Amino acid sequence: RAWPRLPREAVAAPSLEGFKARLEGAWSHLGWWEVALPRAGGWNKMLFKVPSNPNHSMIPCATVNWVKLQGTAAPGGGAGAGQGEADLAAANFPRIPVPVGHPPAMTAGTGPLCAAGAVSMLVYPYDFRLTEKEKTSICYLSFPDSYSGGLGDTQFSFRLRQSGGQRTAPYEDDGEYNREAPLTLQRESAHYFGYVYFRQVKDSSMKRGYFQKSLVLVSRLPYVNLFQSLLQLIAPEYFDKLEPCLEAVCNEIDQWPPPAPGQTLNLPVMGVVIQVRIPSRVDKPGSSPVKQFNQENLLPAPLVLPSIHELDLFRCFQPVLIHIQMLWELMLLGEPIVVMAPSPTVSSEMVLALTSCMAPLRYCCDYRPYFTIHDSEFKEYTTRTQAPPNIVVGVTNPFFIKTLQHWPHILRVGELRMSGDLPKQVKVKKLAKLKTLDTKPGIYTSYKTFLHKDKTLIKRLLKGIQRKRPSEVQSALLRRHLLELTQSFIIPLEHYIASLMPLQRAITPWKNPPQIRPFRQEDFMKTLEHAGPQLTCVLKGDWLGLYRRFFKSPNFDGWYRQRHKEMTQKLEALHLEAICEANIVAWMKDKSEVEIVDLVLKLREKLVRARCQHLPVKEETLQRVGLYIETIIGSLPEDLQAVLHHH
Secondary structure, X not given: OOOOOOOHHHHOOOOHXXXXXXXXXXXXXXXXEEEEEEEOOEEEEEXXXXXXXXXXXXXXXXXXXXXXXXXXXXXXXXXXXXXXXXXXXXXXXXXXXXXXXXOOOOOOOEEEEEEEEOOOEEEEOOOOOOOHHHHHHHHHHOOOOOOOOOOEEEEEEEEEEOOXXXXXXXXXXXXXXXHXXXXXXXXXXXXXXXXXXXXXXXXXXXXXXXXEEEEEEEEOOOOHXXXXXXXXXXXXXXXXXXXXXXXXXXXXXXXXXXXXXXXEEEEEEOOEEEEEEOOOOOOOOOOOOOOOOOOOOOOOOOEEOOOOOOOOHXXXXXXXXXXXXXXXXXXXXXXXXXXXXXXXXXXXXXXXXXXXXXXXXXXXXXXXXXXXXXXXXXXXHHOOOOOOOOEEEEEOXXXXXXXXXXXXXXXXXXXXXXXXXXOOOOEEEOHHHOOXXXXXXXXXXXXXXXXXXXXXXXXXXXXXXXXXXOHHHHHHHHHHHHHHHHHHHHHHHHHHHHHOOOOHHHOOOOOOOOOOOOOOHXXXXXXXXXXXXXXXXXXXXXXHHHHHHHOOOHHHHHHHHHHHHHHHHHHHHHHHHHHHHOOHHHXXXXXXXXXXXXXXXXXXXXXXXXXXXXXXXXXXXXXXHHHHHHHHHHOOOHHHHHHHHXX
């Protein structure tokens, strides 16, 4: 790689095609060349491949995609950009990915279907609104960010922050679904999930000799297994038949029932029935999936998915198994982590595996399974003027090795391959060694774990490899270990926060319910001596230090807010029940009209709040409160009755 000496006139070419034509005479040999394109305020650097056949166009490589060189001079001795730089900056470079298809906004919870090709974007359904910023982000995220000569089909996923402006109206069943679904599977209101099926094959009819296109399903639900399986059915057909195929598929998916936690759904699409069970919050954590019954005796037999979201944890964590304890702690504490991977597939799977390793505790920080230099948060994450945010970000572009080397924890992994033996385990290395593009796989961090490694787990998994135990069984063992570890950590917190709840006998019908007592960290720490994690976990270490660090993390804040909200709603429900059991007529005997009217207004407010917030109250209780209100109003003078009925 070298900077070629370019003729001055090439810099001021009126278009990119003209620029490329003039450059061809400037190269002295074939190979890879870095080229600077002038742009307002600086230069854009790109990597090109000079073809051996002069009749072929130059092939751009996305390894260094439009990296802006602010304030630098033109390479090769060239001067600053001359006239024509605005034209060049606006040139329609054909390799810039633009989404071509998205999944429809279906009643079942999927979003649009986007097809992404070289220069076009197609969105189904047509009325699904994406901002221009969101469209641009989806375009870039739907294509691999680093050059790969590999041909064939690739699947990966990403997570995209919804841009500003008018918020998408929530689905009517959002409240009910989120109330019944596990916290880790709730529908998100501020982010989109994107599920990508990318195809790259040789095609002599295409200008660049390759067919490159992505089909992207966008949803607010983290159903990675379901939506990737759906794309495996749709995408090959779409690449062959294009737009009519998407329209037919969207019509089918639009007939799907909404996702109902605890129910098994049969979802027909393209002659296949996908059978899935939507997990429920009442499911026992770590239990085997409930057996799914084909109640309709469907023929042909349905495609049964054991899980809509669970990954093959053992395959994802194979190269880092001996460090699983460290990774669990880093995720629990919400530490900033960069996953550097060779492909979007490895990147997205590793990030999703990391965020799931602390279930059933919800990961409350941000995470990006696949992140590119074109993302709108690129500057926010790469700045050195402030500490890195609490986020797990997956990248593939080697450019990030330099721009993110100030992050405290960097996990670099290779391709994930299943073999008969345990793959070489990555080592923990000092961050100072993360300097070159050929950085070896490893965990680059100075973090010291609070807990000791579980050698028993590693031995069990190694024995499973020797006995050729199926990967799904190994994953179940690993998931069970992580679940028990998280439960051992969280149970003392659950016991303590439950003790802050007022006693039920302190709740009286005619007074506001008592307040939940404040969470005092030192009081909690005192409970650990007799009711700490050592009761359920054999791991030794500095549990107290781990809790103190956890209290400073977004995950503790998210957990506490959720539990406090649930306890407050429970108090409201108990207060309504106490009112229903009280003698309302006896209470009214010595009360003034003002006090009685005030009670009516308060009861109405409670009734509205109970229905809007879906408080855990029986419907018959709410009906009794309504009858109480009518009884009270009936005891008032007619003029007051008219006013209260009117309002």
